[in-house]
Amino acid sequence: MNETGSGAPIVRAKGLSKQYGSGEGLVRAVDEVDLEVAPGEALAIMGPSGCGKSTLLHLLGGLDRPSSGELWLGDRRIDKLSERGLAQFRRHDVGVVFQAFHLMDELTARENVELPALLAGRSPRQARRRARQLLDQVGLADRAGHLPSALSGGQRQRVAIARALANDPQIVLADEPTGNLDSAATLAVLRLFEGLHTAGLTLIVVTHDERIAATANRMISMRDGAFVDEMRLTGGTKRNLGKFAGLGG
C-alpha cells in the first residue's frame, strides 16, 4: 500500500457518541470516540461483536446520526448536515460495503452498480458505461447481466464494492466485508481493497478478523464503544497479501 499519514486528516471525529435508550437501559454503542484518518490511509477497526464498531462505521458513513460529538470530512462538518446534505454526502463522498452485500435482488449486477450514478443525476448511458468499467475492474465483466441470486458470495461482494465506487468517493467504508465469504473470495476482496488503497482511496474497514485487520496501515481496537488500543502497522499489505493474511496464494 502507499505511504499514508501525512497531511490534514480527511476524516476527523471528536467526542463522537451514539447512545440508545435512557436511564438504566442506556446503551453507549459509541462512547466519546476521537479519531483522525489521513487521506489515503487504510484503517482497520477491530473488536468483538457488539463493541460498537459497526455503529461507528454507520456514523462515519452518514447512515446514522451521532447523539453527540463532532464529525468532519475535511473542513466540512458532517454531523450537523441536513437530511438533504447527508444524502449528498452519502452519494458523493463515501461508498459503503456491507457484510450482507445489500444488493437489490431484482436488479442485475450492472443495474445494481448503475444505481448510485443514476441517483447522482448521471445519464443512463453514463451510468451504464461507469458500471461496465467498474465491473471490469472487479473482474465481473462477464457477469454484468446476472442477478445477485446467480452470483457467488464473493462475486456479490465484488459487485457491492463496484457499486460503492460508482460515484468516485473519497472514502470507502467496509463493514465486515469478508464476514460471509470463504477464503478464496476473501482473498479476492482483499486484493481489490489493496488496489483501491494503492490508487489513493481512503479505506476504513470494520472487522473482527485479525488477518484482515493486519492488511491495513493502522489498526484500532474497540471495546464497549470506546477505543482501547491503536497500532500502526508498518508492513501492511506490502507483503505477499495472501500469505500475510494466511489465506494462501
Place this chain on the structure above:
Amino acid sequence: MGTALLVFRLAARDVRRHAAQAVLLVVAIAAATATLTMGIALNGVTSQSPYLTTRAATKGPDVVAYLTSAAQAGKLTHASGVASHSGPFPVASATIRFDGRFNDVLAEGRSTTPAAVDQPLLTAGSWVRPGGVVIERTFADALGVSVGDRVSLNHKSFAVAGIAVTAAQSPYPNLCNGTMVGPTPAASRFSNACPNSFSIPMLALPGGTELSDFDDVGQIWMTEADAIGLTSKANPLTTYVLNLKLTNPGDAAAFAYDRFTRNSATTAPLFSTWEGQEVEDAKLVQDGQGVLQPGAFLLALLAVASVAVLVGRRLSEYARRVGLLKAVGGTPGVVAATFLAENLILALFAAVVGLVAGWLAAPLITNPGAALIGAAGAAPISLGSAVDVIALAIVVALAATLVPAIRASRGSTVAALNDITRPPKRRGALVRISSRLPIPALFGLRLVARRPRRSLLSAANVAVTTSGIVAVISFHAFADNTLSGAVALTAGGLSNPVINRDEQMLTVITVMLVTLAALNILFTTWATVLDARHAAALMQALGARSRQVSSGLVAAQVLCALPGAILGVPLGVVLFKLAVKHGSLPPVTWLAAAVLGVLVATAALTAVPARLGTRQPVAEVLQSETA
C-alpha cells in the same frame, strides 16, 4: 387433541401479539357482515305488520271508491258483499301554505263525528271542526306543521286541529301513487283530484289502469262545509270518496274488477283495494333494500381486499414462525391449520360482532315511517340468515387465507427459518425505462415491478373502493334529481320522506364504505412501505434523499391506484344499475372527480406511512434486515 390445543394456543398468542392487525381484520369483516345482516333484515320486510295494525286501529276500508258524483254511491253501498261503508265524502283539491312552503293537497270533507269505516287515528290534537283541519302525519312532518299552527288553504286560514294516520290512502308523497282499478278515461278524470298528475303517463293494463308516479300530494281532512268552501268555478268539486267494508276482505280485488267491467264510462268510479295499499306502504322500506344490498356487496368486496392485504402482510411476518414450527416437527397440515385457525377465529368473532350490530341497527331501517303505527316485524334475524352471514365471513377469511396458508406450509423450512420471503420479481423493461425517470419515479416504478401480485391487489383494492364511491355518487345524483323534481312539481320546498330515508341509508353506507376504503388504502400502503423498507434504506444509503424515497413510495401507490381507479368507474356504474335500474348517471365530470379524488386520497394516505417509514435510521433498517 394435543394438536388442536397447540393450533389454538399458537393462534391465540399470535392474535394477542398482533392485536392491532387483528382488530383491523375484525373491523373489515364486521362492517361487511353488519351491512349484510341489515340487508337480510330488510329483505323479509313488507311492513305488513304496521299496515295491518294501522288498518285495524283506523277501521280501514277494504275498497275505496273514487266517484264523480255522490249519486254513484248508491249502487256500490248496496252491492252484494258490502258489509258497511262511510261516505261519500267530497274531495276538493287545494294548495296549502305554511311558513313559506306550499304544496297541493286533497282535502276530504268529513263529519265531526267518527265515520263507521276509515277513522283516521289521531296521533296529536283533535278531530276536524269548522275552521280546524287534520293533516296526515308524513305530510305534516314534511310541511313542518304542528297542532295549533295556522295554515292557509286556497288563501283561507285554518287551524291545525290534529295530526292523524290512515290505512285508506297512501301517505305523502305517494297519495296518488296507489294502484287504481278503473278504465283509462276514468283514470284521467281522477287526475283532476291529483292536480299535479296531469302529465303523468298511465300504464294500460288488461282490465284496468295503473296510475303511477303521481307525487307530492298531501292528504288533509276538514269538515264537509270547509272542503266545499275550497271549491270554485275554476276548481270544481269532481271527486267523492266512498269507503267500503266487505264481508270478505279477501274479495276486495275481485270486487273492484267486477265493478270496473260493468262500467267503463269516462265517469265510472275508480277503486283502490287494501292489498294494493299495503304494497304501497311497504315501498318505503323496500326502497332501502335497493341501497343496502349493493352496499353490502361492496362492503363484502372491500372486506375481502382488506383481509387479503392484511393476511399477505402477516404471512411475511409469519415466515420465521412457520420455519420454527416445521423445524420442531410440525407437519404442513399443522402449519396450514394454525394459520387458517387464526384467521377463521377472527372471522367468526367478526361475524358475531357484525350480526349483533346489524341486528341492533335493523329496527332503525325497518321502521315503517310516520305514515303507519307499530313496527315492522322482520327485525329478528333467523337462524338461516345468521348462517348466511357467518358463511360470508368464513368465505372472506378463507378466500384471503387459504392460498398463503398452503404456500407457507409447503415452503422450504430453511428458507422460512432464515426469514427468506419470496424474492422480488425482475422486470427488465421497467428497470430500463425507469433509469430515465426522476428518482421518485424510478424508485416507484421499480417498487411496483418487484411485487406485481401486491401491486395487482392494490389496484383491485382501489378499483373496489372507486366502484363504491361511483355507485354512491350516482345514487346521490339520482336522489338529488328525484328530489329536485319533486320540489319542482310542488315548488313548495317540501322534502320527500322516501328520498330522505334513502339518503340517510346511503349516508350510512357511504360512511362505512369510505372508512373501510381509507383503512384499506392504509393497510396497502403500510404493507408496501414495510415491504419496501430494505430497498428504501438501501436507496438512502446510496445517497437518495428521504423525500425522494417517500415520494417514490407515493408514486408506487399512485401507479397501482391509477388503473384501479379507472376500472372502478364502469364497475361502479354496473353496481348502481343493479341498485337503480332506470336511474340516470351523474355527469362525466363527477366521475372524473371521483377518480381524481381517489388518486389524491391514495397519495395523501400513502404520504404519512411513507414519511414515517423513511424516518427510521438507515443503518437500523439494514441491520435488522440481516439480523
